[in-house]
Amino acid sequence: MAEAQNIPVGSTTAGSIAVAAESTVATRMSAPPSFDVADFPVPHGREEEWRFTPLERLRGLHDGTATATGEGVKVTVEAPEGVTVETVGRDDARLGRAGTPVDRVAAQAYSAFEQASVVTVPKETVLTEPIRIAVHGEGGTAYAHQVIELGAFAEAVVVIDHTGDAVLAANVEYVIGDGAKLTVVSVQDWDDKAVHAAQHDALVGRDASLKSIIVTFGGDVVRLHPRVRYAGPGGEAELFGLYFTDAGQHQEHRLLVDHNVPHCKSNVVYKGALQGDDAHAVWIGDVLIEAKAEGTDTYEMNRNLVLTDGARVDSVPNLEIETGEIVGAGHASATGRFDDEQLFYLMARGIPEKDARRLVVRGFFAELVQQIGLPDIEERLIGRIEEELEASVA
Amino acid sequence: MATLEIRDLHVTVEADNATKEILKGVDLTVKQGETHAIMGPNGSGKSTLAYSLAGHPKYTITGGTVTLDGEDVLEMSVDERARAGLFLAMQYPVEVPGVSVSNFLRTSATAIRGEAPKLRTWVKEVKEAMERLNMDPAFAERNVNEGFSGGEKKRHEILQLELLKPKVAILDETDSGLDVDALRVVSEGVNRVRETGEVGTLLITHYTRILRYIKPDHVHVFANGRIVESGGAELADKLEAEGYEAYTKGGASA
Ligand SMILES: Nc1ncnc2c1ncn2[C@@H]1O[C@H](COP(=O)(O)OP(=O)(O)OP(=O)(O)O)[C@@H](O)[C@H]1O
Ligand SMILES: [Mg+2]
Numbered sequence: 001m002a003e004a005q006n007i008p009v010g011s012t013t014a015g016s017i018a019v020a021a022e023s024t025v026a027t028r029m030s031a032p033p034s035f036d037v038a039d040f041p042v043p044h045g046r047e048e049e050w051r052f053t054p055l056e057r058l059r060g061l062h063d064g065t066a067t068a069t070g071e072g073v074k075v076t077v078e079a080p081e082g083v084t085v086e087t088v089g090r091d092d093a094r095l096g097r098a099g100t101p102v103d104r105v106a107a108q109a110y111s112a113f114e115q116a117s118v119v120t121v122p123k124e125t126v127l128t129e130p131i132r133i134a135v136h137g138e139g140g141t142a143y144a145h146q147v148i149e150l151g152a153f154a155e156a157v158v159v160i161d162h163t164g165d166a167v168l169a170a171n172v173e174y175v176i177g178d179g180a181k182l183t184v185v186s187v188q189d190w191d192d193k194a195v196h197a198a199q200h201d202a203l204v205g206r207d208a209s210l211k212s213i214i215v216t217f218g219g220d221v222v223r224l225h226p227r228v229r230y231a232g233p234g235g236e237a238e239l240f241g242l243y244f245t246d247a248g249q250h251q252e253h254r255l256l257v258d259h260n261v262p263h264c265k266s267n268v269v270y271k272g273a274l275q276g277d278d279a280h281a282v283w284i285g286d287v288l289i290e291a292k293a294e295g296t297d298t299y300e301m302n303r304n305l306v307l308t309d310g311a312r313v314d315s316v317p318n319l320e321i322e323t324g325e326i327v328g329a330g331h332a333s334a335t336g337r338f339d340d341e342q343l344f345y346l347m348a349r350g351i352p353e354k355d356a357r358r359l360v361v362r363g364f365f366a367e368l369v370q371q372i373g374l375p376d377i378e379e380r381l382i383g384r385i386e387e388e389l390e391a392s393v394a
Numbered sequence: 395m396a397t398l399e400i401r402d403l404h405v406t407v408e409a410d411n412a413t414k415e416i417l418k419g420v421d422l423t424v425k426q427g428e429t430h431a432i433m434g435p436n437g438s439g440k441s442t443l444a445y446s447l448a449g450h451p452k453y454t455i456t457g458g459t460v461t462l463d464g465e466d467v468l469e470m471s472v473d474e475r476a477r478a479g480l481f482l483a484m485q486y487p488v489e490v491p492g493v494s495v496s497n498f499l500r501t502s503a504t505a506i507r508g509e510a511p512k513l514r515t516w517v518k519e520v521k522e523a524m525e526r527l528n529m530d531p532a533f534a535e536r537n538v539n540e541g542f543s544g545g546e547k548k549r550h551e552i553l554q555l556e557l558l559k560p561k562v563a564i565l566d567e568t569d570s571g572l573d574v575d576a577l578r579v580v581s582e583g584v585n586r587v588r589e590t591g592e593v594g595t596l597l598i599t600h601y602t603r604i605l606r607y608i609k610p611d612h613v614h615v616f617a618n619g620r621i622v623e624s625g626g627a628e629l630a631d632k633l634e635a636e637g638y639e640a641y642t643k644g645g646a647s648a
Contacts, residue, residue, distance in 0.1 A: 340451070345488035345538075348448050349502035349554065350476035359501065363492025363537070 033100035037064070037111040040104035049103050052282040052314050054250055057221045059141070059167045059195050061105050066167055068112060072142030073166045075117060078132040083156075084120040094118055094147055098173035099201025099227055106199035106225065109143045109169035116145035119158075123151025123177060130157040137166025137194055144170040150180040152205070157183040157377070162218075165191040174202040176210055178232065183211040185377060187384070190218035199225040204264070206232025213372060214270075215381065216243040216251050217388055223252040233263040233295075240269050240372060241283075242365055242381070244388050245311065247276025254284040257300075259293035268300035271368045273361050274311035275392065283333075285317040289326060297327035304335040305364050307357070358389045396426040396463055396479060396561035398447075398594060404457035405439075405446045416442045418619035419458070424562055424594040431597045431605060431630065434616030435638040440598045441485055443616075444566040448482040449475050462562065477506055479561030483551035483568050485598075490538035495550065496520065498538045499557060506558050523556045526586070528579050544571035552583040563587065564596045569604035581607030602634040617641040 030047040031040045042063045043050040050062075060066035077085045088094070095116055101107040119131060133146070148158055154177060162168075176182050188196060196219055202210050208231075216222050228237045237257060245251045257266040272281045283302045304313045317331040338360065346356035365385050369378050405417035416439045424430050434440050446453045447460060449472040460467040462478055470478060490498065499520060504510045511519070524531060527549045539547050548568050555563055565584065569577055585608060587593050597608060605613075605627070613629040614621045615638070622641050623629065 339488075341488045342490050344448075344450055344472060345484070345490065346498075346502075347472035348476055348482055348484075349498070349558070350473050350505035351502055352473050352505065353471070355501070355505075356473075359493055359498075360490060363490060365492070367492045 029102060033102045034107055035096060035100060035110045037104060037107040040107050043104055049254070052280075053223060053252060054221065057195065057250065058105070058197065061108060061167065061169045061195065061197055064108065066141050066169075068114075068142055069140035071138050072140030073144065073168055074134075074136045074138055075144070076134040076136070077117065077119060078134075079119060080127055080129040080131065082122065082125050083127070083131060084118075084122070086118045086120075087115050088118050089115060092116065092118065094149070095145060095173070098147075098175050098203040099199070099229065101171060101199060102225070102227075103199075105169050105197045105223075106171055109171050109197075109199075110145065112143035112169075113145040116147060118147045118149070121150045121154040121156045124153045125151070126155040127157065130159050133158065133160045135160065135162045135168075137162070137164035137168065137190065139165050141167040142169075144168060146170065147173045147175065148182070148184070149175040150177050150182050152177040153179040155181040157374070158185070160184065160186045162186070162188045162190055162196060165194050167195045168197070170198040172198060172200045174200070174210065176202065176204050176208040178205040178208060180205060180208045181211075182209070183213070183374060183377070185213045185215065188214075188216040188219055188222050188224075190222070192218065192220060194219040195221045197221075197223045200227065202226070202228045202237065204228060204230045204235035204237055207234035209236040209238075211238045211372070211374075212240065213377065213381070214239075214241040214253065215384065216241075216253070217384075219249065219251070221250045221252075223250075223254075225254045225256075227256045227258070228266065229258045230261045230264045233261050235261070235264040237264075237266045239266070240368060241271070242368055242385075243270070243272040243281060244385075244392070245272060245274040245279040245281045246392055247310075248278050250280045250282075252282035252284075254282070254286075255300075256286045256288070257298065259287070259289040259296045259298065262293055263295035264293070265296075266298045266300075269368055269371060270302045271304070271365060272302075272313070273305045273307060273364060274313060275307035277310035279311040281311075281313050283313075283315045285331065285333075287319045287329070287331070289319075289321045289323060289329060291322040294323055294325040295327055296323075296329065299328065299330045301332045303333075303364075305338060305361065306335060307338045307361070361389055362386070396594060398424040398467075398480075398562045398596075399461045400447070400458070401460075402458040403443075403446065403455070403460060405442055406454045406456050407442070407452060408454075415456070416453075416619055417446065420620055422614065422621060424596055426561060426594045427591045428612065429588060429595040429597060429608065429610045430612045430614060431599060431610035432614050432616050432621075433599055433602070433630065433633055435642055436600065438617050439619040440616055441566055442619075444482055444485075444564045444596075444598055447475075447564055448472060448480060473505065476560075481555055481558055481560035481563045483548075483555060483563065483565045485566040485570065487539050487542075487547040487551055489540045491540055493538050494535055495538055496534040499554065502554070503557055520557065523553055526556075527553055527583050529553065545573065545576040548572060548580055549576070549583075552580050555587055556583060559587070559590075560593060562594045562596065564598065566598045567600060568597075569599055569601065577604060578607060584608055602630045605630050615641055
């Protein structure tokens, strides 16, 4: 199922459902996955995975010129009792299990980080309080590596907040044991100049579940690449995303769900609002159903609300199906302008223009937030959206 | 006593890179407590009149005046007009995704009344108003007009009319798309508001059917962008019998 409507000038909403013998998701990358940055040529910008990204604004993360500074980024982990928090060296055997860097910046981060942070929730430990990770940029450049591991049947909520100013490239791994449940909220609330590129790899165990909520408000360039694979059947991944792209910001979310084992589910819903000159949002949703992944059930959706002229959206859902033995597979993408008729209707009921605009944008995001199913996170998010609207929709 | 005065109103729209005059000198006075029916053929400019009074940005006022109790309506923004006491029930109400009816109603009541209604009495007020209009309470939690049937949208408009208690209500084809039962329920809603004697009603319609339920004090025939004849309720009977032909042949060249 594909749909597209009201596409503003200067935006693309292209989708495809390909039935392919061989994955084009994999082959259209300019180099195979590798931990070594030397295996990737310096991108020039026309590569499939870089064609939407303003390389000149990556501050050298892509071409080896960005060197880490001492006080680049401060990471603070606050964890409830029972959780192990460690700082480990590059040779720790627990690193690199969930996935392998797929582009030059992720490989650069893997090749350059000095210490990694490993947070472990032991098996059968059910946390009642979230693990909080604060990543605060202090104006420098940093390469980071974070592992979050849940043992079998463990349950945890992790909230990662990104604030301040930094040039940061990172890999984040989620290793989710059999029957475990991980909810992770990653908020990109950077200052205006920050550059943040990260690959998130989740390995979802047998009958395990991942709920990921990505919230991107700030930064000059934010380019996130959440990826999901399954370690056994019965796994479930719900990937929610919400972004608010202001004038001059580039916010790019590239997702891959690789249905590599049978009987797993995935549901992807990303929504974004854009306003101001040269606000640019990119959403790439790749879902791959491999030949062996019978019984897969997947759906992905991206919606964008363009509030003003001068903003641009590129939204590309891409579903590749190598087996017909599936429960369901669908995608949808739509980009629409802020509807002046809605504004008129609300104002004709006495509601001042500013409030009416906020009501419409809040409503747009509320539809997504209501699907998260975790009241305290929903409340927090609505609160953050309010703040963002207060600050930016006038 | 609130009075809406429309004098020699001229309105244009931009269509296909050309400016087209739609309203060509409308004169009308609506006083609180009165009901005026405006009847006319398709395309004669009835909705244009309604939208222009409400301040829709697509319509450009090129001449004339509109005042509410002497205040210049044309100077006001859309929301100011609503707060001044104008209400437009739309021919085609707009869907607002993600905004629940209850949130919408409360936000607009707060804006119109100048303060947030007390929660307890408000909930009761809405519930009772919905009951009177045969609306399922579940509507309160649905998104504004989203997936509403034509009849449900019109009931929702009249619900707002009842809650917002305007000085002048413009009802643009509130009767169209309603079956007989819905027409009766909606008309009863309008009549409840009229019976307060607090509202002046401008009932825009193409058909005489609704006038069996809502008795107008004045009937105006609208053709080719202006009022071409005015009379009492008997004028509606004449239109019922003879149609609009007599009015469209001569004057309407557009
Ligand atoms: N926004 C607009 N852009 C272009 N033309 C318009 C616009 N609004 C109205 N018109 C034109 O103005 C004329 C009057 O339209 P209007 O909708 O006011 O008529 P109406 O009397 O309400 O008709 P109906 O009985 O069908 O509702 C029509 O020719 C219509 O095409
Ligand atoms: Mg009309």
